[in-house]
Amino acid sequence: MRKPDADEELPSTTKVSYGRWRRLGPMLVAGVVLLALLIGIGVPISLRAHTVSEARAIALDGIKQRGSDWYAADLLGYVAVLSHSDSYTRSALAETLTEERRGFLPGTATVIDVAMSSDGRLALVSDAQEGSGLWGLERNPEADRENLTGSRSTILDRGYGPVALSSDGRIAVIGDETSGDIKMWDLSEDDNPRRTVVRTGNYTGRLLDISLSADGMTLFAGFESGSVEIWSLGAGQKPRLLTRVREHTSGVSVVSASADGRKLLTISEDSAIVWSLNGPLHPALSSRVKSAEQRPAVSGWGGGVMSADGRRAIIGRTVWDVTDPARPTRVGSLPSPAEGGAPLAVAGDGSIVATVENEPGGVSSLDPVVIWGLKDPSHPILLATLRVPESQSRQLAMNEGGTVIAVGTRVGGAYSWLLPKLRANFIRDACVASQPLRPPPGFWERISEIQPPDVLNEEPFNICSRL
Structure with missing residues (x-):
C-alpha cells in the first residue's frame, strides 16, 4: 500500500482507517512485544520449576541414604543445594551433616x-x-x-x-x-x-x-x-x-x-x-x-x-x-528466649555458644541444641541445630575450640558432636572440613534416578567453593 503524501487529500474512509492505524498501531506493537516477553519469561519459569523439583528429589534421595552410606548422603545433599538452594534443600543437608557428626557415649x-x-x-x-x-x-x-x-x-x-x-x-x-x-x-x-x-x-x-x-x-x-x-x-x-x-x-x-x-x-x-x-x-x-x-x-x-x-x-x-x-x-x-535455667556452654574465647532452645509448637522433650556465632555479639548468627533422638537435653559441655560438644539427656544418655571450625556458614564449613571426593563412574546412577548434574564433571572438582 502506498503511503499518501502529506498534502494529498484522502478519501473519507481512508482518513478514518489511517487515523485508526496511527492511534492503534503503537498499541498493537506494544501488545506484540509484551506477548513475546511473556512467552520468553514463561520458558525460564517452567525450567526453574523443573530445577526446583529435581533439586528436592535429589535432597530426598540424600535423606534416604542417611545411616547406610554417609558419603552418598552428603554428596546428594550438597548437589541438591547447588542445584537449587532453598529452605528445604539446605535444612535437609544440614540435618544430614549434623546427624552424621553425632556420636553416642554407651x-x-x-x-x-x-x-x-x-x-x-x-x-x-x-x-x-x-x-x-x-x-x-x-x-x-x-x-x-x-x-x-x-x-x-x-x-x-x-x-x-x-x-x-x-x-x-x-x-x-x-x-x-x-x-x-x-x-x-x-x-x-x-x-x-x-x-x-x-x-x-x-x-x-x-x-x-x-x-x-x-x-x-x-x-x-x-x-x-x-x-x-x-x-x-x-x-x-x-x-x-x-x-x-x-x-x-x-x-x-x-x-x-x-x-x-x-x-x-x-x-x-x-x-x-x-x-x-x-x-x-x-x-x-x-x-x-x-x-x-x-x-x-x-x-x-x-x-x-x-x-x-x-x-x-x-x-x-x-x-x-x-x-x-x-x-x-x-x-x-x-x-528466641529459652526457659529460665537453660544449660549453656561456650568456647574458650566466647565466640561460640551452645544453648538449649524452646522450639515453638514442638514437643518440649525434643528441644534442640543450637550453636550460635558470637564474633559480633550484637548480631548472633545461628550456625547449627543439633538434635538428640530420644529426650530433652539436660547439660552441655564444649571444648576450648568450640569443635566438640557433649550433650547429656534425661533418659537417652549422652551424645557428642564433632563440628567443623565454625565461621558463618555451617554447610560450607562442614564441606571444607571434609571435602567430598568425585564419585566413581556409575556411582551417581546407583543412588539417584535424577540425571547427573554438570557439577560432577567440573575441573577442578570442588563442590565447597560454590556453596
Whole structure:
C-alpha cells in the first residue's frame, strides 16, 4: 500500500482507517512485544520449576541414604543445594551433616552433668543410674562418619552430681548434689586414679554447681543456701577451704570460672555476680546484675557461663563484656528466649555458644541444641541445630575450640558432636572440613534416578567453593 503524501487529500474512509492505524498501531506493537516477553519469561519459569523439583528429589534421595552410606548422603545433599538452594534443600543437608557428626557415649542413661577437657578428647559424665565416670572421645578411622566414638574408660564413683574437669583432663571433681560431699581424682596415672575427699557434710545445704580453674588447682562450689566456697586443691597437699562467701539470697545454680581462676561468675535466681579473685582468700564482688533489671517480666534466671579467657559472660540470654569485672558491659543478646535455667556452654574465647532452645509448637522433650556465632555479639548468627533422638537435653559441655560438644539427656544418655571450625556458614564449613571426593563412574546412577548434574564433571572438582 502506498503511503499518501502529506498534502494529498484522502478519501473519507481512508482518513478514518489511517487515523485508526496511527492511534492503534503503537498499541498493537506494544501488545506484540509484551506477548513475546511473556512467552520468553514463561520458558525460564517452567525450567526453574523443573530445577526446583529435581533439586528436592535429589535432597530426598540424600535423606534416604542417611545411616547406610554417609558419603552418598552428603554428596546428594550438597548437589541438591547447588542445584537449587532453598529452605528445604539446605535444612535437609544440614540435618544430614549434623546427624552424621553425632556420636553416642554407651553406658549412659540419665545424665546429671557433663564436663570436657579442653581438647575435646575426654568427657566426665555424672549419671543417676550408672554413676560418674570417664569416656574417651576418638575418631574411628574405619568408619565413614565424621563423628567421635565414645568409650568408657572407668567409673570413678557410684554417686552423682555436678562435675568438673581440668583443662588437661588430669583432675576430675565429682560432687554429691544431696549431701554436698565433694571428691577429687588425680588421673595422671591412667590405670591408677587416686581419690581425695575434698569436703563432707551438708552444713551449707545442697550442692548445685562446681567449677575448676584450668590447672585443676582451685575449686569453686555453689550451694542452695546462696553461699559460694573456694577450695585449694594443691598437688600433693590436703584440700583446703580458702573462703566461704554469701552474697546471693537464693541458690547458686551457676558457678563458672575463667581458666586462670582470677574471675568467677555466680548466678542465682535473682542476680548474677562477677567476682575478682586476685587473692582467693578475699574474693572481691566486682559487679552485680539483677535479673529484674534486665527482664522485668521474669522473676529470675538460672542459666549462664563465663568464657575461659574471662572476657565474656552469658547471663540468661544476655551477652556481657566482663574484661573489666567492675564495669560489665552488655554487648548483645541471644534471640528466641529459652526457659529460665537453660544449660549453656561456650568456647574458650566466647565466640561460640551452645544453648538449649524452646522450639515453638514442638514437643518440649525434643528441644534442640543450637550453636550460635558470637564474633559480633550484637548480631548472633545461628550456625547449627543439633538434635538428640530420644529426650530433652539436660547439660552441655564444649571444648576450648568450640569443635566438640557433649550433650547429656534425661533418659537417652549422652551424645557428642564433632563440628567443623565454625565461621558463618555451617554447610560450607562442614564441606571444607571434609571435602567430598568425585564419585566413581556409575556411582551417581546407583543412588539417584535424577540425571547427573554438570557439577560432577567440573575441573577442578570442588563442590565447597560454590556453596
